[in-house]
Amino acid sequence: MTSGKKITITLISLAMFILLSLFFFIAEYRDKINQATITRQQLSLLETFDIFTNTDERLRQLLNNSNRQAWLHLAKLHANNSADTAYQLAEYFHQHQQIQAAQLWYRLAIRQHHTPARIALASSYFAQQQYSAIKPLLLPIIANADALALLYELALYQGDVSFIENYKKQLAQGNSAALYLELKKFSVFDSKSVQSVNTENSVSKLSCFIDVQFFATNLTGLRHAEQLISVFEQHRLAKFICLKAPKYIAVDTVKCSNLAHEKIACKATVWMNRKAINARYLALVVAEGGANVDNGILYLDQNDDIDVLVHELSHLIGFVDEYPLPAQHQRCQQLQQSPFAHNLVVLPEYYQGDRASVRAKVLSQVPWRSLIKDTTAILSRHQKGWQLLTPTKYQDEVGLFPAKSCDKHSEIQAFKPLTQRTKLQYFEMIFPAAYIDIFRLAPKRFLMPSYHFNISRDLAVQGHYGQAREVLQSTLFE
Secondary structure, three states: OOHHHHHHHHHHHHHHHHHHHHHHHHHHHHHHHHOOOOOHHHHHHHHHHOOOOOHHHHHHHHHHOOOHHHHHHHHHHHHHHOHHHHHHHHHHHHHOOOHHHHHHHHHHHHHOOOHHHHHHHHHHHHHOOOHHHHHHHHHHHOOOHHHHHHHHHHHHHHOOHHHHHHOHHHHOOHHHHHHHHHHHHOOHHHOOOOOOOOOOOOOOOOOOOEEEEEEEOOHHHHHHHHHHHHHHOOOHHHHOEEEEEEEEOOHHHHOOOOOOOOEOOOOOHHHHHOOOOOOOEEEEEEOOOEOEEEOOEEEEEOOOOHHHHHHHHHHHOOOOOOOOOOOOOHHHOOOOOOOOOOOOEEOOOEEOOOHHHHHHHHHOOOOOHHHOOOOOOOEEEEOOEEEEOOOHHHOOOOOOEEEOOOOOOOOOOEEEOOOOOOOOOOOOOOOOHHHHHHHHHOOOOOOOOOHHHHHHHHHHHOOOHHHHHHHHHHOOOO
16 A cells, blocks of 8 residues: 555544544534533534534524523523524513513623614613613614604603604604504693683583593503593493593693502692693593592592493492491591482481381482382381381392491491492492482482582692682583
């Protein structure tokens, strides 16, 4: 054998040895990947010698094989060199509610010029109420439609009227046009338009018995209010109450003072300068707080559902809570002198005298008396004379049944028309058809005063008695 052939055979043998070694090397390191034990240095070597499969492909294979642990390990090693991998890691941790870890990987992706990561991190900041960090992230990419949309959501939340006006032309163009039209529908771009309540309080032809104008302090609240209104249209009370499409009002304008766990309470004098509110009542949806009705203004948390809305609307038209009220509640301090609600009376529990005369005396104080059959008992014999109580044998009829409303006041008993629990006691219960019948008997009798009362009251508290009188005198709502 010649020396040339020997050299050739040697080289071939060496090449085969190297290839075989490389094969085993790659196989070993691939196994390390699958076992989630590969190091950063080993990965670098593998990327150098394995020319057939890159790390992005390896990550896809691990996901396809449902090897989440190995994927997570490899992704962390690869993220410094791949914005997409850093972003995928951030999304993984975000889905698993590990917010701090997610934000860390978003930031790594951003350092590698990953635009979706900027938007995702800004959204995370918004959810965590880290509002001051959002603008610096998104202003550099404000030409991006998603970034602009999120900046508008922030501006609405913070009442940044300057931003809202300055960028509305940009919002109206291209991929942002749909959001622009939505905000226009919510009166966002003319939310600062003002006109005195003294000249703009007249009511146009009302589409139904009572109108409620909705407002909300942010985009989430506006959308939620719109959804609530849509669902309410199927409720039996919708025949009497019209809910008007929501409009935007900045949160710093209404100046709400409540904490998250407290009843929502906001300044009413702001409504003096709102443009033409042609409704008797207002409904304000804010980010958080306890829903309630304060005379002519209904307050809702943007997470409240249709059950809460119906419950609060029922207060506007004269229904009182049937769950235990605070001990100091005015309706539980003494027996009523005259009816005050559609569904509740506060009357003596015991009576003396002729049964027919006592029955007539009691019914004169009961708003739903015409719905109580002559055959339905409302009095039972007792050692003290007559006890006001419809026996359980009439539980399917309208009568006078104990209500829990004044249970915190030991000397006062409240009574309601039905023995069943209703939406006035538990939000999740129904609003009975019988209560609609009761409401029809005298629909205007127990209405809350219009929102002008709230304005007048707040003005009086501030010492502006003249203005307070003017506001009440100017309204056409009785």
